[in-house]
Amino acid sequence: MPILRLSVTFLVLSILLSSRFSIPLFGGELDVFGVAFIGLSVASWLMSPHRSSRSRAPLLFALTAGPLLLLLGLLPTLGILVADAGITLLYAWILPAKVLATLLLSRAVQSHGLDIRRIGLIPIVAHGVYGLLQTLYRAELIPTSVWGPMANWDIRSQQYWDAEYVIVGRSTGLFINANEFGMWSCLAVVFSATLAEGRVRVIGLFLGVAGVLGSQSRTAWIVLALIIVFYAVRGARHRRAAEITVGVVSLLAPVVALGWLTGAFAAVADQIDVERIAGVLAVAEEGVDADANLNARVDAWRDVWIYSGAYPFGTLLPPIGVFGGYIDNQYVSFFLQGGPFLLGAFLLLLASPVMFRCLGFRGGMTLRLVVLVVAVSGLTMTPVSSFSASSLGWLAATHVVGSTPRTAAGLREHGVLA
Structure with missing residues (x-):
């Protein structure tokens, strides 16, 4: 199936080169390989033979990745409507769309032996x-x-x-x-x-x-x-x-x-860097105070916890644009953006x-x-x-x-x- 092979080609290109090649568009950076993969993957999925109605894949999706992907697409939309954020926030849709497009390949595994x-x-x-x-x-x-x-x-x-x-x-x-x-x-x-x-x-x-x-x-x-x-x-x-x-x-x-x-x-x-290894051992023995980098991260997470009190349902917007800094912790980042709902969806995925x-x-x-x-x-x-x-x-x-x-x-x- 030519469209399926083309879709997979763009998937691989996106995995390899999305950090190196992008197109500036409307104030954001567009992963052209990823967008092409999404479109071709959906087209390939629509053209594949219909699977049996007894398939458990939809139920599995709803109980695992579905809630997280839904919220990752919904929260930026609400951010635009409620918080008057810029339209470039819609670039956040690309992430859940790429994940969903990848999961859609499961039909090609069965139908075409992918x-x-x-x-x-x-x-x-x-x-x-x-x-x-x-x-x-x-x-x-x-x-x-x-x-x-x-x-x-x-x-x-x-x-x-x-x-x-x-x-x-x-x-x-x-x-x-x-x-x-x-x-x-x-x-x-x-x-x-x-x-x-x-x-x-x-x-x-x-x-x-x-x-x-x-x-x-x-x-x-x-x-x-x-x-x-x-x-x-x-x-x-x-x-x-x-x-x-x-x-x-x-x-x-x-x-x-x-x-x-x-x-x-x-x-x-x-x-x-031997000092990096020594830092891991020191943290295990003395706690986070033994490593300045980790200690700074923990302090930032504490600040996020205090800051999140003003947003009981999350900021809706990506934390980096609201909190004013990069939060290198997925649990903390999701909690700040979507409150217990987004964090719970992530835990459901785990x-x-x-x-x-x-x-x-x-x-x-x-x-x-x-x-x-x-x-x-x-x-x-x-x-x-x-x-x-x-x-x-x-x-x-x-x-x-x-x-x-x-x-x-x-x-x-x-x-x-x-």
Whole structure:
């Protein structure tokens, strides 16, 4: 189906380049790839064969992502009508529209055999390789004559959004924010470990781990550690998980050995800010006062709590335009914008693995790990607000919804039903 292939192409372009390419329009920045994807995805969905009326996907949507996406589209509209905000606030519609368009691909999975795993692999490799090259350049393993133009492109892209925001000591991939790249890399690890197979899984895991380390995002380091603990515990209980773990380690061992013998790993390790690691350990031991950056964030969250008293139902408008500063906490940001309603919708989304299991969909482990990444990352950033950074999570959900649900007999076979 040509329109479906074109839609997927624009989806991948949006994931990769929305931070680097946009068109100024009516006072805002338009993600042209994302808008094209939305239109083509809806057209593809309308042209696909109708699914059975017994499908549980609409109920699943209503019990998971539906309320959050509805409020993310409704609140800016109310902000324009009630708070007399500018029409450019309607750009906020693009985020829920892109998420909804991605979830609509679940019909293409069933009708046309669309392989979500292949779609996810393309940006995993592109972001991962670019981020790895950024790390190698900082380690002086790639000469300036080769990577200099790309390094300058990184700086120009960051300055386009904020003249004072330039990061040169951390990898960002094709994003412009190192923390976004760190969360994306954690999702790449989850996506590769649970949905990919064979060499593809190894490549995805390697690039994901390399991205987490290169981003130097302390939150991403913690999330990666939690994922490893999850698999260690699961491997001890399930033979298949243990076999996969051993196989992946065996395939990565030659790469590690080569890096150690050539001295490449030592050069890359020198680029990791040891003080950032020490800061994580100090916070665990002494509390937030041990880290000035985290302490400033916590103070800002307290200010938001006080400020929100004047808005019992939320500001309606994006917090950055009302509060006067960026709130790098998804829970606090949603509470300020939509009060308990928007925050509750976000918590409902985080509970989605329970809903998937109750309705008999496969892929519970994948979704539990995706929720883990988003829930922990949301403490120090706003993962839902960046579709590109969280897109692998939405693609994983699309893959699960598009797969064949377990029958009652299958549920009994797996011990879910008595």
